[in-house]
Amino acid sequence: MSPGTQVLLATLAAAGTAYAGSIADIEHVVLFMQENRAFDHYFGTMAGVRGFKDPNTKNWKQMVNGSLSNVTDSLLPWYLNAEGGSWNEATQCMSAGDNGWDSNHDALNADLNNNWALGNTPWSIGYYTRKDLPNHFAIAEGWTVGDMYQESVIASTNPNRVTWVSGSINAPGSPQAASQGGMTIDNNETPGCEGADLNCYPLKWTTTPEHYEAAGVSWQLYQDTDNFDDNPLAWFEQYQTAANGSALQKKGMAYIGLEKFYEDAASGTLPQVSIIVGPAELSEHPPYTPRDGGWLQQKIVDTVTSSPLYNTTALIVSYDETGGWGDHVVPYHSPNGTAGEWVEDPYGEFGYVYTGPGFRLPFYIVSPWTRGGNVYVENVDHNSQIMFVEKWLESKGYNVTTDEMTAWRRANMADLTKAFDFDHPDCSIPKALNATYPSTDKTGQWNGYAICEATYNVTRPPVPYGQQTEANSLVTEQGFKAVRGQLTEGRYLTFEMNGYALTSSRGKLAASKATSKHNSKAQRFVIHQSGSKYAIVSAFDSTSISGPVSMRPGGYNAAATKFTITDLANGQGYAVKANNGQYLTVGARGVSYSHRPIGFNIFSVSYDN
Template sequence: MPLLWSIILIICLESTFAYADSLEDIDHVIIFMQENRSWNHYFGTMAGVRGFNDPNVQVNDDGLPVWYQKVDPTVSPDAKTLLPWYLGYKGGSWIDAIQCMVAGGNGYEDNQASLNHDLNDNWVRNNTPWSWGYYKRSDIPVQFAIAESWTSGDMYQESHITSTNPNRVALVSGSVNIPGSPQGPDQGGPYLDNNETPGCDKRNINCYPLNWKTIFEIYEEAGVSWQIYQDKNNFDDNPLAWFQQYQNAPPSSPLAQRGMAYLGLDAFYEAAANGSLPMISFIVGPTELSEHPPYIPKDGGWLQEKVVDSVTKGPKYSSSMLMISFDESGGFGDHVVPFHSPEGTPGDWMEDPYGKFGNIYVGPGVRVPFVMVSPWTRGNRVFTEHADHNSQILFIEEWLEAKGYDNIRTTEMVHWRREHMSNLVGALDLNHPDTSLPNLPKAEEPAMLDGKYMGTANCEAAHPIKRPPVPYGQQSNISDCLWFEEGYKEVVGYLTEGRYLVFEKSGHALTNEGNAEQLSSSPAYADHSDEKQRWVIHDSDDALFRISSALDGKWLGPDGSLLPIEEADRAADIQIRFLGNGQGYSLQYADSTLIEIDTQGSLIMKGSKASAKGYKIWSISYHQRR
């Protein structure tokens, strides 16, 4: 689906705010990538996101939604399936023990086997039952608060279905050199694991070092200032160190001084405090604060908060964008089957070199946490576009071009990713920047001894057994397993499936009164909780959706009609167009007839000329009251 983002750069002259910004007004972009957590594992219970309240969950040919992961009888005779489960369900000391728990394998083979050719049903059998476990807000309060204070992306995916190094390489170059990529066979790769031994493995893959061009070399040539901020204790997480040109760079060269030097995170905090950050900063955190299991999330939350505070309380926050992401899922599963390219797409598909999976796509993979912190993403919003680590490159390209830089688009990125992954610009409301700051919960400072972080060591010493008992045969109440918080988020970006939505305009919302045969409008609720105003979108074709009512399953048909469930084949194709910059969304039939609510709150069908301001859409999470 093409990305129609030119409208995002339009400045709305009718804004009631004193001024409007553009991408050009951003002066600093900060990239901060943590380690090894999946979206469901961290944020599946969060209100207003695509999580455990997903109305579009995949149902496989065996009739089971992917919530139900297969269990081998040799593992447990008490259950044939395992639902998602709260890791701290037993309470007591387990609440602390699960902080330093390891779930399963995060490598290529484990995760391809778990995804099982898009059936996505083998996380228990081919990884571990703990792979299907999750945290709640009480376990990661800082991460929740940051996500809910700004904009989270609930369709942001790891770039590759494998471990750390390939995903971080994608973040700084746009490729891992799968056959058909822009790189040649003598430039390293295909990079599917964490190999850092010179040469290729016995399958003639994972060839190391890599030697294609990274984004930072492009920025250096264009005169864009940049810096890697890392300590020597960096978990070997600086992806530039895996490229030959950085390894061989003279000590006085920009590649060495900006890409390989150990300035330390204190240098980042100081630069943020005095307003001297470069245009692009890349933060590599210490091992113990990385959130990579068994390193505890609450220590990683402290680091996240410290980085956020440094940026938001610095003098340049009004012109800064901080992007917090995770490189890969860490052996934790996710219920959303990856959005990926068609079979045979160059640079994304290959014959499995391990001889286990046949012809497979190597990415994008499962969803991982992603948050954008800036004045243009302030507020409890959810960004719904398909994105992956390439999206951060695409965002920087759009931003630098807006600032007048030339020749900053990498030619190393896999073509399909450039064409189909979001450039993230739609997450920004450039007309209404908001520099107010939330009151984040105060993170507990990590325990230290002799200058070393001890949080994980203390946790492991206190809890010889970190993995709680798996609740096989104890999941009779699916609502307890698929637990989620109630609430809502404003939606931004082009729409994707997976949420209950409320469409509001002029103080009213699109409504299914229940016994009616026609769509109507009714006064909106402050908490957007009326079930009669709740809708589900279903992918149709070519950026069109069919829409059903969450109240009774009726389909929106021609001319505002509401059709019985069994008449799904008569459901209308609806285009839901994102207008950007706080202007909301327009809804229209394929024949261009618009579905509008006028200023008096009345529902009208009109011609193809849309109002200047569209619907505000809310993604809501409420339990059924019936």
């Protein structure tokens, strides 16, 4: 957004005139990736997201046998600090399980997703709440949280970070040649291959920053020498052999420090694309603590939002993979046999499997166009960040489209644009929480995790075998979030327009006044997706919408009427189109149909009633 555009926007806002914005209003994108946490593990209790109130999930039980407990045969997700006391501190530096290919495919259990306790560990499905993660919650809810962001590979750090900066792991059928590094599914950094075209090092295909460089786009990776070996560009041959002083060396390999990022943001000299790799002790990778990572996140958010560039900047915060922590959602993935996506397990354990996308991760976008406590619900993964930058730079006249990404990912992972409302930017900043400055030793090195481990001999709390009910385990906060993006399953929804909401009333579809908290159960619906169509079922009486004023009994089944629901984007709401080609509407006169698309405001709600 140019200075002239900013003045125009302020003038139009003062005059009450609508402003037609676009992705081209962005001038700077900041990509910041943390380590090894899962969505349920962090945000399963958050209101208004696909968490522990997921109405489309029927079986939450993880299998247990005598090797773990003789008092129960199942385990539900459980709160790690339920016993209080010193556990509130000790679990900050705990580890759950293994983040590798084997353990996570074992936990997935051929898409039953019910083997976390046995295939990984019973701590894998443990979770935190807001009081354990105050800064994470505050940032995510101050702007827009994504609840269907998936790791790109059901594996460890390197494959996922490689995807983040290139779009591929070179699985068979990918655009790359096998000689460019083979399939990358573990953290091998020893020269050569671990098997035939498997986990070869270094990698040799083209990364996205190389496309930026060729197109004349300014970019910089910001890292300290203590970077936890988390700079994925360093695993590519072209960066390893880049001459001192070359663009790849200066921008992708040099240790210019996070302080340089803070300085560039403050002085208004950030490049168009910034990539942040944080220090190990603040990365949140177990045993490094969420609390210390929360401080770093708040520092970066404060830096971006206090920069003179903030009103033209988008900060995208993501995690690379789950770190052995579990998530209840079966991954959205490609059909069996899709080129570059399905492989014979090279370790000979799981047969013919998909490489990803995998389990959900914490994800949020900080910008003037994502302000306000929304939930973005589209199917996305690390490739989506690449496609977002591509689309943004295309709007600025650059061509940076990579040909390294598989066709299925490009066609089926969303590009994040519908997380933004470019017509209604909001540059206000939510009140920031004070994050405790991480502990350091006498030399200034971060040591919070070391103090935690030295203080608490045991950091894994007792597992509540045989003590659980869904009521005491699957808890969420009460509240709502406005929905953005093309709808996916997993939430209770309200459909509102003109101050009224769709309502199930005595077997009929009706209109009633919308409530400020969107908490009327009669106005609550669950969607069931079949391809591009949706059945809409009342959470109040299990009837499904079948016509202008009719409801079909029996809940969801194959005969339920299907609707097309389209996100009109940029604050225009959602058009709900019936099979007759007309659009559902609601108002003071009740429910009717229109020949033109009229947008509903949709809210994702979490209430116990």
